[in-house]
Amino acid sequence: MELKRGLRALRRGGNPDDALLDRLIWAWDNEGFSGDRSYMRRVVEAARAVQGPVLECGSGLTTLLVAACAGENLRACSLEHVGEWRNRVRDRALRCGLKTEVLDAELVSYGDFDWYRVPEETPTDIRLVICDGPPAATHGGRYGLLPVCVSRLAPGCIILLDDAERDDERRIAEAWQREYGLTCDWRASGNGVFAELTVPATVPSGGLQAHAAGGRNA
Numbered sequence: 001m002e003l004k005r006g007l008r009a010l011r012r013g014g015n016p017d018d019a020l021l022d023r024l025i026w027a028w029d030n031e032g033f034s035g036d037r038s039y040m041r042r043v044v045e046a047a048r049a050v051q052g053p054v055l056e057c058g059s060g061l062t063t064l065l066v067a068a069c070a071g072e073n074l075r076a077c078s079l080e081h082v083g084e085w086r087n088r089v090r091d092r093a094l095r096c097g098l099k100t101e102v103l104d105a106e107l108v109s110y111g112d113f114d115w116y117r118v119p120e121e122t123p124t125d126i127r128l129v130i131c132d133g134p135p136a137a138t139h140g141g142r143y144g145l146l147p148v149c150v151s152r153l154a155p156g157c158i159i160l161l162d163d164a165e166r167d168d169e170r171r172i173a174e175a176w177q178r179e180y181g182l183t184c185d186w187r188a189s190g191n192g193v194f195a196e197l198t199v200p201a202t203v204p205s206g207g208l209q210a211h212a213a214g215g216r217n218a
């Protein structure tokens with residue numbers, strides 16, 4: 001199967017060039033929702049370099065890229081609110097012989113925003129976050145990552161926020177910088193921009209406890 005072949009090539013250290021990524025995007029067959037090639041290339045590089053747990057917000061092809069490229073002893077967990085989608089990603093990972101955890105994480109209300117209810121088994125000391133969910137229509141979009149999960153993020157943790165050419169994602173990246181002291185590089189990708197943010201050594205703690213408990217049903 002084409003997906004398995006492509007992922008195996010990446011696992012063996014193959015170059016994530018346009019031809020290989022195009023093959024994977026084609027084989028995954030969900031082009032409208034897949035990140036673009038520059039974003040995926042950065043996901044592959046970051047997963048190859050990471051030395052600790054990886055968290056993904058919203059699962060898909062990038063889940064498989066991380067599973068293929070991160071060290072075999074590292075935990076890679078994805079939060080996914082759609083059961084059918086979770087099953088699809090888990091099934092493909094299994095068929096490709098990849099280890100990953102796609103966690104059942106419904107979207108719940110945290111008052112000012114909605115975000116995933118974070119399962120207890122979600123790792124701490126996270127070193128890399130692939131942030132391509134929840135979907136744009138979610139109240140507050142992807143903002144909840146920092147208020148809900150900041151205590152799980154290691155100093156120096158890298159967050160790859162896709163779709164930062166959109167006003168909402170740009171504002172979210174700016175709010176994270178302002179409120180949590182993250183630094184941000186804006187990176188051009190095929191048709192847009194993604195943001196590469198870094199968690200500082202010391203994060204302001206004000207207001208975090210209010211969101212740590214897990215939210216209410218949205």
Ligand SMILES: C[S@@+](CC[C@H](N)C(=O)[O-])C[C@H]1O[C@@H](n2cnc3c(N)ncnc32)[C@H](O)[C@@H]1O
Pocket residue numbers: 030033034035057058059060061062063080081082085132133134135
């Ligand atoms: C933008 S997608 C994540 C894509 C992933 N990073 C990738 O590269 O494939 C974010 C969320 O959209 C939802 N989703 C993915 N494909 C979808 C589809 N074809 N229709 C509706 N929702 C979809 C899933 O719940 C997923 O968590």
